Amino acid sequence: MTELNETHDPALRSWVPSANDDGADFTIQNLPFSVFRRQGSAEAWRGGVAIGDQILDLAAVAATGIMEGAAAQALQAATGAALNPLMALGPGAWSALRQALSRALRKGSAAQARLGTCLVPQSAAEYRVPARIGDYTDFYTSVYHATNIGRQFRPDNPLPANYKWIPIGYHGRASSVVVSGYDFRRPVGQAMPPGAQAPVVRASQRMDIELELGVFIGTGNALGEPIAIADAPAHVFGFTLLNDWSARDIQPWEYQPLGPFLSKNFATTISPWIVTTEALAPYRVAAPARPAGDPQPLPYLDAPGNREQGALDVQLEVLLQTPRMREAGMPATRISATNYRHAYWTFAQMVAHHTVNGCNLQSGDLLGTGTLSGPTLDQACALIELTVGGKQPVTLPGGEQRAFLEDGDAVILRGWCAKPGAARIGFGECRGTVLPARDVAY
């Protein structure tokens, strides 16, 4: 992982005033990437970098000819409708572009005059999934989530015997990964009601969320050639927020023996902004110490760098807004908060495990961390955990209760890094609303 450098200096300020605001997500130390265009326009999709409440239009910047060398090459690779070409260039190019953008956006930069015309307000933009995702893999890296959910699905054996040896993962659906703001229909599927003799086909009655981080692979590996754990962080371009929407009545009936399928693959929402691995460097922390009695990671999952700074201190929260709250002008309310640093397995361990058998990752592939529930129940990041299987509904401002999501409910995920001596790095938000199921008889 990149060492700290001039781009991380917390004293830097931008000539875009909103980037310097207290609590701004998109400081000059952040510089996350998206693919965007003006809302409702027929403009070409192109790469953008967030700065304050603005987007620096990378296609427009490239047209100015202001950059040179490796930065210019990386900039050009970010001007298309997906960031895969930039991702494929690797960490040297990403870093060169970051340094050039940081210098150009700093207060006092001579570039201000030419780049001032390359800004688009975020309020006027729409986004798309920022990469062509070849494959999407979801992991299960929070031992707290695995234990909480295991208790409900397999009360006799909540934590599988392999959990502390294997960063468990499975393949998800790439086609239904959507960007923040996509409203999706409540899925229909088979469920086996308690005590029933035959399954029913109906709209899911237990719609849930899962707060995760998404990990975008930058450079991949050839089929047959594993990525060593020490090299793994350099293969990761960056991180998004990710909501792994889940239909909890479809899941238990379908998931044996081959894993979750229709309970998950109707939609997975990610935030539009990819916060780069380099931007997160100040927030690397030691991987959590393993409790006494837990095995140490096997050699292919272990490296000094991973032990010492393999985890990331990212604060995360889940907010909910019901239709009634929306009509009453009430803001979304926080129902959970956690931190990525609690994860039992790091993102480098995910990459090393995924490729140990020779499986090839490609630029633009997406990995999910799994639900990032923390050690205590109020840090649980799925309703099925928070409400103990629906039995203890959460009470919302205004007195409404929710065991699972109802039609019209909006869920917002937020994430940020903050600590003394480092600039704040925000992820923006990841939002989705559940629409009523299709009105079809099954």
Add this chain to the structure above:
Amino acid sequence: MTELNETHDPALRSWVPSANDDGADFTIQNLPFSVFRRQGSAEAWRGGVAIGDQILDLAAVAATGIMEGAAAQALQAATGAALNPLMALGPGAWSALRQALSRALRKGSAAQARLGTCLVPQSAAEYRVPARIGDYTDFYTSVYHATNIGRQFRPDNPLPANYKWIPIGYHGRASSVVVSGYDFRRPVGQAMPPGAQAPVVRASQRMDIELELGVFIGTGNALGEPIAIADAPAHVFGFTLLNDWSARDIQPWEYQPLGPFLSKNFATTISPWIVTTEALAPYRVAAPARPAGDPQPLPYLDAPGNREQGALDVQLEVLLQTPRMREAGMPATRISATNYRHAYWTFAQMVAHHTVNGCNLQSGDLLGTGTLSGPTLDQACALIELTVGGKQPVTLPGGEQRAFLEDGDAVILRGWCAKPGAARIGFGECRGTVLPARDVAY
């Protein structure tokens, strides 16, 4: 599904003589598609249609300007490095191209003179995966396979309670789908030896095969809009052979609770030729009658057409050739034979189930049928079934025995349709060889 038409007439003969040979896979009634170029050349990859032992080069045919209308449009869509554009045009276009190709390749066609120069011998060609596969989903449609393998993985509960209600499927890995002829390294991974206290990391000692058919989606569906079972066959472009290589010592240790992962995703091999759904029309047969006591399919998985002609009469076999057999000049030997008609769930049921929750399929997506083991043990299509978990090795000509695959072993899958009153339709072959694992300490 397309009705029978002039292209299915068993009396048709081609001016390419080898297409008329007894036992030819690539008759004029077949006309399967691939993407190819001359071996070792730097030529552009382009679509081809098999006829006898030749490939009709579709880019060359397009350059002749010999076709018109819908056929010409479809032909043009098949001239690139992947067949997705052709797949996206839908069954009307596929059928128009098939009819035009059938007429042009018939004995006596006026096109012979111009198309004679558009042939490339198959012996001089190399192939690639014929479509950009967005997502790959593997199903589990043989109840015989599910029972055989369930007995070994879950002796107390061999057939999951959901099996007869749900066409069970899970997401596989698209990036590691390779074309016939790819030789892959034996994967390394975690296994938990019987009686051990901790897993070991080593090259798989139980390398296995799974004979399946691959189903290429032609036209997909929008996210949120299911495909009704009656419409499902029209969404399928065609079929390949598929070998779902499996590491049986990695699988049992990793697969709970989220399904198989590294035990499968190191390689999946498909045959280069996609036999179209239309070519298979003469071989539609009734879906197998469900035994007394089994539930009937739920309405979204049921349609008269599916009951009456939802299955396909495709004969399938697995052949094995060890290094010693190869050195001795002995041909590959058949170790199993089965028929796709035995599958408990049809390909239309796979498509309807996959989309009932709104999950979107896209042109070029690949579905696997799951291992197509038939009712008797000699029809089992994985070594773990044939050898009863490795306890009853198969004996090969020359006296060698195999419980699982050894380094250098080549596996060949073949498939064909044949019956009185219809032309033979062959799938060609799907071949792969296991190379030694990487020589790395773990």
